[in-house]
Amino acid sequence: MPVRVGVVTFPGSLDDRDAARAVRIAGAEAVGLWHADPSLHGVDAVILPGGFSYGDYLRCGAIARFSPVMESVVAAARDGLPVLGICNGFQVLCESHLLPGALIRNRVRRFVCREQRLRIDDVTSVWTSAYRLGQEITIPIKNGEGAFVADAATLDRLEGEGRVVARYVDGNPNGSYRDIAGIRNAAGNVVGLMPHPEHAVDGLVGSGTEGLGFFSGILATPPAETAA
Amino acid sequence: MTAVAVDTVARAAATPEQPQPYAELGLAEIEYRRIAEILGRRPTSAELAIYSVMWSEHCSYKSSKIHLRQFGEKAPQTDTLLVGMGENAGVVDAGDGWAVTFKIESHNHPSYVEPYQGAATGVGGIVRDILTMGARPVAVMDSLRFGPLGLPDTDRVLPGVVAGVGGYGNCLGLPNIGGETAFHESYLGNPLVNALCVGVMRTDGIKLARADGPGNKVVLFGARTGGDGIGGASVLASASFDQEHQKKRPSVQVGDPFAEKVLIECCLEIFAADLVVGIQDLGAAGISCATTELAAAGTGGMDVELDLVPLRDPTLVPEEILMSESQERMMAVVAPDRLDDFLNVCAKWDVLATVIGTVTDSGRLRMTWHGEQIVDLPPRTAAHEGPVYDRPIERPYDQDVFVEHDGRTLPRPRTGDELRATLLRLTSSPNLASKSWVTDQYDRYVQGNTVLAAPEDAGMIRLDESTVRGVALSVDGNGRYTNLDPYVGAQLALAEAYRNVAAAGARPVAVTNCLNFGSPEDPGVMWQFAEAVRGLADGCQILRTPVTGGNVSFYNQTGNLPILPTPVVGVLGVIDDVTRRTAQGFRTDGALVYLLGETEDEFGGSEWAYTVHGFIGGRPPTVDLARERLLADVLINCSRDGLVDSAHDLSEGGLAQALVECCLRGDAGARIVLPEGADPFVALFSESTARAVVTVPRTEEVRFTDMCTARRMPFARIGVVDLLDGRLEVQGLFSISLRELRRASASTLPRRFG
Numbered sequence: 001m002p003v004r005v006g007v008v009t010f011p012g013s014l015d016d017r018d019a020a021r022a023v024r025i026a027g028a029e030a031v032g033l034w035h036a037d038p039s040l041h042g043v044d045a046v047i048l049p050g051g052f053s054y055g056d057y058l059r060c061g062a063i064a065r066f067s068p069v070m071e072s073v074v075a076a077a078r079d080g081l082p083v084l085g086i087c088n089g090f091q092v093l094c095e096s097h098l099l100p101g102a103l104i105r106n107r108v109r110r111f112v113c114r115e116q117r118l119r120i121d122d123v124t125s126v127w128t129s130a131y132r133l134g135q136e137i138t139i140p141i142k143n144g145e146g147a148f149v150a151d152a153a154t155l156d157r158l159e160g161e162g163r164v165v166a167r168y169v170d171g172n173p174n175g176s177y178r179d180i181a182g183i184r185n186a187a188g189n190v191v192g193l194m195p196h197p198e199h200a201v202d203g204l205v206g207s208g209t210e211g212l213g214f215f216s217g218i219l220a221t222p223p224a225e226t227a228a
Numbered sequence: 229m230t231a232v233a234v235d236t237v238a239r240a241a242a243t244p245e246q247p248q249p250y251a252e253l254g255l256a257e258i259e260y261r262r263i264a265e266i267l268g269r270r271p272t273s274a275e276l277a278i279y280s281v282m283w284s285e286h287c288s289y290k291s292s293k294i295h296l297r298q299f300g301e302k303a304p305q306t307d308t309l310l311v312g313m314g315e316n317a318g319v320v321d322a323g324d325g326w327a328v329t330f331k332i333e334s335h336n337h338p339s340y341v342e343p344y345q346g347a348a349t350g351v352g353g354i355v356r357d358i359l360t361m362g363a364r365p366v367a368v369m370d371s372l373r374f375g376p377l378g379l380p381d382t383d384r385v386l387p388g389v390v391a392g393v394g395g396y397g398n399c400l401g402l403p404n405i406g407g408e409t410a411f412h413e414s415y416l417g418n419p420l421v422n423a424l425c426v427g428v429m430r431t432d433g434i435k436l437a438r439a440d441g442p443g444n445k446v447v448l449f450g451a452r453t454g455g456d457g458i459g460g461a462s463v464l465a466s467a468s469f470d471q472e473h474q475k476k477r478p479s480v481q482v483g484d485p486f487a488e489k490v491l492i493e494c495c496l497e498i499f500a501a502d503l504v505v506g507i508q509d510l511g512a513a514g515i516s517c518a519t520t521e522l523a524a525a526g527t528g529g530m531d532v533e534l535d536l537v538p539l540r541d542p543t544l545v546p547e548e549i550l551m552s553e554s555q556e557r558m559m560a561v562v563a564p565d566r567l568d569d570f571l572n573v574c575a576k577w578d579v580l581a582t583v584i585g586t587v588t589d590s591g592r593l594r595m596t597w598h599g600e601q602i603v604d605l606p607p608r609t610a611a612h613e614g615p616v617y618d619r620p621i622e623r624p625y626d627q628d629v630f631v632e633h634d635g636r637t638l639p640r641p642r643t644g645d646e647l648r649a650t651l652l653r654l655t656s657s658p659n660l661a662s663k664s665w666v667t668d669q670y671d672r673y674v675q676g677n678t679v680l681a682a683p684e685d686a687g688m689i690r691l692d693e694s695t696v697r698g699v700a701l702s703v704d705g706n707g708r709y710t711n712l713d714p715y716v717g718a719q720l721a722l723a724e725a726y727r728n729v730a731a732a733g734a735r736p737v738a739v740t741n742c743l744n745f746g747s748p749e750d751p752g753v754m755w756q757f758a759e760a761v762r763g764l765a766d767g768c769q770i771l772r773t774p775v776t777g778g779n780v781s782f783y784n785q786t787g788n789l790p791i792l793p794t795p796v797v798g799v800l801g802v803i804d805d806v807t808r809r810t811a812q813g814f815r816t817d818g819a820l821v822y823l824l825g826e827t828e829d830e831f832g833g834s835e836w837a838y839t840v841h842g843f844i845g846g847r848p849p850t851v852d853l854a855r856e857r858l859l860a861d862v863l864i865n866c867s868r869d870g871l872v873d874s875a876h877d878l879s880e881g882g883l884a885q886a887l888v889e890c891c892l893r894g895d896a897g898a899r900i901v902l903p904e905g906a907d908p909f910v911a912l913f914s915e916s917t918a919r920a921v922v923t924v925p926r927t928e929e930v931r932f933t934d935m936c937t938a939r940r941m942p943f944a945r946i947g948v949v950d951l952l953d954g955r956l957e958v959q960g961l962f963s964i965s966l967r968e969l970r971r972a973s974a975s976t977l978p979r980r981f982g
Contacts (some may be wrong), residue, residue, distance in 0.1 A: 011578065014401030018676040021693060050674075052399045055486025065949050108982070111394050111669045122728040142398075142671045204807060205690060206673050 003028040003219055006043035008073070008089075009034040010064045014051030015086065015198055022198040023047070026215035028228045033040055038068040039119070045082035045126075045218050046073055048089025050196055060103065060145050061091030063143075070096060082126045082218060083101055083190045087143055090192035099183055101150030101156070105142065106176025113142035115207050116195055117170040118181050121162075124185040128165050128189040130213035137210035139200040141173050141181075146194045148176040148183070165191055233274040234546065237601040244270050251281035259615055266609045270911070274534075274595065274602040277547040278610055281513035282520055285782055288614035291748035292780045293960075295758050296737055298765035299775035308737045308802075309774055311434060316357045316509065318776020319434055320738045322802050326691050327431045328699050329361045332371070332424040332742045332798045334781035338480040341423040343354035343388025347421045348396035348483040352555050354425040355400060356509035360558070362435030362499050363427025366492035366675060366687050368397050370423050371703045371796045376978055377658040385419050387981055393423065396671040400492065403678045404670035404688025407703055411658045413681035414707070417786030422742040422779075422796050424703055428691050430972070433499060438506040439561045439587045446522075446530060446585035447567075449574055450491045451556040454514070454540035456481045458551050464520025494577035495558065501625040503562060503570045510557040516550045516610070518559040519585075523593050523607035526561070532595045535600070537870035546597045549895060561587060618901040621758050622751035630712050634846035634860050635837050640909050647908055648962035650840065651884045652972045654913070657839040660881045661976035662892075671907075683893065685728040690806050698806035702799055705744075706880070707792030708833040709848035714756040715763035718795045719851045722767045723917055725799035727877040730860035733810045733867030734801030739768050741778035741797050746790020748782045756793040757782075770853040773799060787885060810867045810875040813894025816925055817951035819873055821898055823883065823944045824859060825919030829910045834879045836913045855918040855960075862941045863920060871924060871932045875963045878919040884912040886921050890970055892908055897953035897966060902942050908961055923949055 005023045007030055009016045020030035031043050035053075040046065054063035064070060074096050077083045086095040093099045106112055117138050120131040131137070150158070155178055156162055166182040174194070182193035197211025233239075240246075250260040253276065263271050263279050266420065269280060285291060310327055311319035317331035335350025358365045370393050375382045380832060397404050402425070439446065498504060505525060517539065523530040534546050538556070562570045567583070572580035590593075591609075595603035604766060632804045641650045654660055663683065672681040679698060680688035686700040704724040710717025722739065729736045741764060746753040767776055784791045814821075831837050832846030866872040874894065878886045891898055902911045926931045938944045957963035 011387055011493075012399070012486050012676050014399075014489075018674065021676055051401060052486060053490070055399070055489075057486065103328075110391070111398060111671075113671050113673070114664075114668050140673050142673065144398075196673065199676065202676070205678055215602070 004031050004043045005029065006031045006040055007031040008018055008033045008035065008046065008048050008069055010067060010122045010228065011055035011125065012055050013049050015196065016049040018198040019047045019049040022201040022215045025201050026151040027213060027219055033069055035067040035069050038072045040072050040076060048083065048085040048092050048227060050087035053088055061088060061095040065095040066091045073149035074098060075189050080187060080189050084127045084214065085192045086196055086198065087194055088133055090194055093190060093192045098190050099185060100154050101148055102147045103145055104147050105145045106147055111192045112173050113140065115174065116141040116168060116173055118166045118195060119169050120177065122165040122184065125165055125188040126193050127214050127217050136169060136210060139197050139211040140207050141195040141197050143174060143194060146174040146176070148194065150177065161186065166193060232381060234597055234600055234602060235530055237272055238605050239952045240272045241269045246270065247888055248273065248276055250276060250280065253282050254284055259283055267605060267780055271601050273590060274546045274550055275605055277550045278516040278520065278603065279397055281516050281551055282610040283614040287513050289780060290615045291371055291617050291619050291782060292757065293616050294618055295761040298761060302765040302769045303587055303774040304683070304769050304772040306774055307770060309776065311774065313777050316360045316437060318738060319361060320776065320800060321431065322691060322699060323697055323804065324695065326799065327429050327434060329358055329363045329422065330426040330701065330740055330798065330800050331357055331777045332422050332703065332740045332743050332796065333357070333779040335421045335423065336781050338550065339389050340385065340417065340419055342480040343385045344392040345480050345482050346397065347392030349391040349555055350397040350423045350826055351393055352483045352488050353511045355402065355488065356422045356511065356558065356958065357402065358425040358427035359495055360435065360437060360507055360509045361427060362433045363429040364426045365402055365406045365425050365492065366677065367687060368402045368423060368425050369405055369687060369701060369703050371705060372383055372407065372793060372823055373415040373420035374411050376413055377411055379416065381416060389419065389421055390666050390669055398671045400489050401674045401682065403672045403674050405672060405683040405689060405701065406684065407797065408799060409663050410664050410944060411630045412707060413793055414789065414791040418784045418791050420744050421792060424740065424798050426689065426699065432562050435499065435504065435507050437508040437522055437525055439522035439530055440461045440505050440605035441563065442527055442587055442589045443564065443586040444505055444531065444820050445562045445564060445567055445583045446587065447560045447570065447581055448537060448584050449560065449579055449581035450556065450558050451484065451487050451554055452538045452540040452580065453544065453549055453552050454554045455544060455548060455552065456554055459547050470784060481553045481555050481883060483555045490577050490579060491556055491558065491683060492576055494579045497573050498570060500523050501569060502574065503566045503573065504560045505563060506561040510559060512553060514550065514552045514554065518594055520611040522559065522561060522609040527587055527589050529588035529590035530585055530593050534595045535598050536582055536584045538580055538582055542906060546602055546603045561717050611854065619754045619888060620751040621750050621755045623755050624864055625903050626753035630845045631847065635831060635843050638837060638843060644961035648964060650913065654835055654881050654885060655834065655888050655969060656972040656976050658710045658976060659835060660885055663977065664974065664975040670917060674938055679809055680732055680811060683889065684732065684812050686734065688732055688733040688806060688809055696805045696807055700729045700732045700734035700803060700805045701799040702747050703796055704728065705794050705796035707794040708838060708844050710760060710793045710795060711766045711844060712833045712846065712848045714759035716795055716848050716851055717793070718760035718763035719767040720848060720917065721795055721797040722764055722771065723851055723853065723856045723878065724879050725797045726771055726773065726856060726860060727920065729799050729801035729878045730863040731810065731875040733808055733864060734803040734858065735864055736771065736773050736799045736801040738800045739773045739775045739797060741775060741795060743778070743780045744784050744791065744794040744796065745782055746785040750790065760793060760795045767853055771857060780850040790794040808867050810872060812874060814874055814890045814896040814923055814949045816873050816923065816949060819923040819925050819949045820920050820929055820945055821900065821917065821949060822924055824862065824922060824944045826942050827911055827914050827916045827919065830914050834915045849915050849917050858939060858941055859918050859920060863938060864900065866922060867936060871928045871935065872922040872923055874923045876921050878921065880915060882913045882915050883921065888973065890921060891956050891966060892970055892973060895966065897950045897955045900947035900958045902946065902958065
């Protein structure tokens with residue numbers, strides 16, 4: 001039976017179809033999850049896609065956090081379900097307190113869409129396990145509020161525990177502290193990532209194929225082990 | 229307009245002499261009298277509101293109609309057109325049961341008043357036009373014009389417009405795949421914001437704006453109606469700016485892209501379940517436009533209870549509700565037995581939906597306000613039978629000045645050093661410099677079907693992940709050329725967009741246009757307009773690309789000074805297999821650089837004359853549409869047969885600028901040898917048309933040259949790609965490192981805007 005990966009659609013989600021496609025290209029089955037439906041339909045992992053959930057009104061991700069599906073996602077994540085939040089999904093994870101810190105307006109005060117070079121700094125999470133430590137990849141970034149911030153103690157702890165999964169290299173696009181592009185929780189099952197690997201899984205559209213590892217990693221790790 | 233007592237039909241009949249503010253609403257006395265003639269009495273104030281917006285220049289095309297007819301009369305026979313002009317947007321057959329719809333529209337005046345919201349709602353409006361056809365919107369493009377870079381008002385307008393285009397499109401999840409940004413003094417008080425949207429559907433899913441079937445329900449859904457944009461359509465878009473009209477400022481609409489995103493998904497689900505008989509978006513003229521147009525196109529009658537319209541501001545009076553341009557609203561005609569399903573889909577998406585009326589066969593649009601009759605009119609008279617003017621036309625005397633002062637005596641660079649400096653100056657000029665400061669604010673990846681995006685010659689979209697079929701689009705316009713000769717200028721815009729699409733490997737099949745001009749009451753402007761329309765219609769006939777729709781924007785002027793006449797032309801091409809597309813950048817070491825086409829000494833309206841000498845004069849480059857067709861055939865063949873690994877059209881800035889862009893895009897150097905005997909300045913900077921630069925892998929050279937020879941396409945081998953060299957060298961004249969080129973090209977906009 002193929003690994004089943006749920007992709008949540010909130011009102012205002014935009015990259016849900018792209019994330020589902022990336023899951024299929026990686027060889028897993030994509031299962032659509034609806035914000036108003038608390039059931040996770042027995043999926044082995046969940047992706048919170050990019051977009052502007054609920055219009056990003058109030059604060060990015062602040063309203064999505066209270067949706068019925070997120071109650072189930074938060075509970076399952078605490079029990080070890082692999083969860084990847086991309087861009088707006090990262091914001092939702094921070095708002096849900098599954099990950100520390102917050103994402104604020106880019107330092108340049110503009111939306112930034114470009115190809116971005118990253119270095120993978122942790123390969124113990126289920127979502128980055130397909131990469132080599134220190135591997136550099138180029139995938140798109142596109143956000144208006146993508147600057148990762150946290151207090152110094154939190155940043156030190158994240159770095160000390162090896163929980164920074166990816167960093168910007170060749171230029172920080174949004175002013176993230178310590179060039180952080182993505183982090184994980186202590187257990188390694190929850191990852192938040194500001195750039196968009198789902199737009200880099202197909203050589204024809206988007207930008208190259210170096211984002212595919214974020215989706216194939218989940219296949220290499222049997223769901224039972226990821227719950228550790 | 230805010231009278232306490234409701235002006236009913238009965239009251240209007242009883243008080244024929246009551247004075248009405250028709251002039252303030254933009255209606256001429258003769259138009260007002262005609263309304264009274266149609267109705268057999270004076271209009272009620274609600275009817276006056278409807279006629280004033282529907283008969284405005286913006287909605288009725290009263291000054292342009294007699295010219296625009298040529299697009300239909302001269303339309304080439306083609307079997308690719310599924311829906312032609314007259315609907316919300318034209319629809320083109322893209323093969324295998326796929327259909328594509330596209331259109332461009334202006335939002336110029338609001339974008340000057342309030343750059344962010346003006347531009348944002350411009351995107352929102354064109355997206356709803358595409359959605360209305362039954363299509364999923366899949367991409368947007370934008371064509372922008374601003375006053376000179378470096379002036380305070382440009383600092384205010386440009387960042388706001390760009391943020392607005394991006395803010396709305398990004399939040400809708402529509403990739404922005406290209407466009408253009410240009411600068412000239414005449415746009416200082418009157419920027420141009422033209423937005424294009426393209427949508428995809430199955431051919432059997434096309435929807436039309438018709439209210440058919442007596443007894444069917446009229447449903448208003450989407451956002452509540454508020455006081456924004458009241459009078460915007462007729463008053464704001466039809467009167468040019470001057471001091472005394474500053475008070476019009478607050479009437480720009482405010483957009484909510486999240487509401488529109490939800491509305492799109494809701495509509496697509498409604499379409500998929502086949503729940504509507506007809507559908508119309510609410511744009512300019514709001515409910516006035518939607519009700520009159522739906523009724524006029526369908527069975528012919530409609531009863532509406534206007535007091536049922538959900539309001540954001542409960543104090544709005546009927547006239548304001550009719551004229552409101554609140555965004556993110558749609559109107560559908562739904563059969564009674566589908567109504568519950570329709571409302572359920574709306575509820576799923578949290579979209580407010582309200583039955584406000586019923587289709588009738590009375591031939592009348594009747595509206596009540598709390599039971600009292602306030603509108604009773606024949607809808608065709610408002611929607612289609614508005615006034616038509618044959619405005620006076622006169623060729624401006626100063627057209628001759630352009631011909632006399634043709635710029636032949638402007639000093640030209642001769643030495644290698646001078647040519648090098650000229651190239652750098654042009655590459656860094658606002659018009660030619662990299663626009664990545666703009667396009668990096670737009671999401672070009674979302675939806676996962678973007679094959680090519682800016683700065684490529686054309687944007688290209690795969691229709692769906694289940695197919696390799698796709699479409700390519702380019703929008704182009706050049707106000708300088710059009711100013712020198714409107715007939716030729718319009719054809720040059722068409723030719724460039726057509727060439728761009730072909731360079732990407734797609735076959736151009738259809739055209740949309742946005743005609744931006746000054747006041748139609750100025751005979752000189754009207755001459756420019758008439759000539760441009762004639763040129764475009766003739767050009768489309770020769771290129772066999774019918775005009776499928778578009779938009780006219782008049783009154784683009786500050787005081788008596790009109791903008792450069794700026795017809796912006798969008799060309800749509802189809803491609804059977806997007807994996808065969810051709811991109812712009814040099815990418816293969818040792819590939820041979822070929823120049824297709826012929827170069828003449830043509831600098832009228834050129835970027836060189838404008839940037840270096842501040843001069844606009846002479847004749848624009850010659851148009852040869854037969855040659856453009858030949859070039860397009862060659863480029864499409866090259867793409868299909870894999871004869872080239874890059875292609876880039878030549879336009880503003882000539883060969884030099886094209887080479888710079890090819891090098892920078894591919895991060896590759898090139899060694900160029902100009903054709904023997906050629907004047908280097910002319911060879912590098914002339915803007916002769918029907919030309920392109922391609923690179924040919926050595927293994928394909930014979931096939932390539934044989935094909936060009938057989939087709940009688942002039943070609944010249946002018947150099948070789950050198951991936952590692954890191955410079956653009958023009959042998960015997962100069963060389964420039966890619967680093968220096970990149971700095972020249974990339975720093976112009978950031979230097980001003982950060």
